[in-house]
Amino acid sequence: MQIQIFQDEKSLHHAVAQTLIDAVKANPKVVLGLATGSSPLETYNNMMVDHLKNGTDYSAVVTFNLDEYVGLEGTHTQSYRYFMNTSLFNGLNIPLSQTNVPDGTGDLKEVCETYEAKIAKAGGIDLQLLGIGTNGHIGFNEPGTSFDTRTHITELLQETIDGNARFFESAASVPKKAVTMGIQTIMDVKRVILIAYGSKKAAAIRDMVNGPVTESMPASILQKHQDVTLFLDEEAAALLKA
């Protein structure tokens, strides 16, 4: 794992955005894996500003998002499809037909199979952006998820529901299930960049990097991926062994 530590969030987001922008410039048909949550928001802002200022071209880029809540239509303001459209896609020149977020409704078994097939047909994911939950989840793969999972339906843990309640009216309105790329889906991507900042993430970052590779800490599997870069601020990196 490569680790880059930044003094402040601004320079961290700038560097993550630049990594994504460079990947698009190097390969205009790049297949990007994208994440939701608050962590990448400012990174996405930087990408939209760069697109406006410098005209970075996303017309041939294809994207796959990690996850979606079960039961929310893409028009629901808390759905991850809505989040991606409003936080990134609408600010770039990417056709929405080239952006993929798992469907949270319909025949979910078919949704999962179709999603995996679509990733394969696109030639796999070149660069995957990840955040991390305070319990070490990646995508919505909660502690205990088997390392050999592909896109599947998962039950969210109460701590995740409580953590994400800030985006909803109340914890009661947070969906209890999600569709998520599996751990093996994530391990198959060519390159991973993971963004984490703030002291709340420090223990998860320590356990992911310095702890054993175990299904009780989903992100620890990334120790076995050949091309992972962590973009951290000093607070998130504070508990790492020197």
Ligand SMILES: N[C@@H]1[C@@H](O)[C@H](O)[C@@H](COP(=O)(O)O)O[C@@H]1O
């Ligand atoms: N499914 C998402 C994850 O992909 C994300 O990494 C995590 C962290 O969220 P935040 O970036 O808001 O801390 O939240 C959600 O559970």
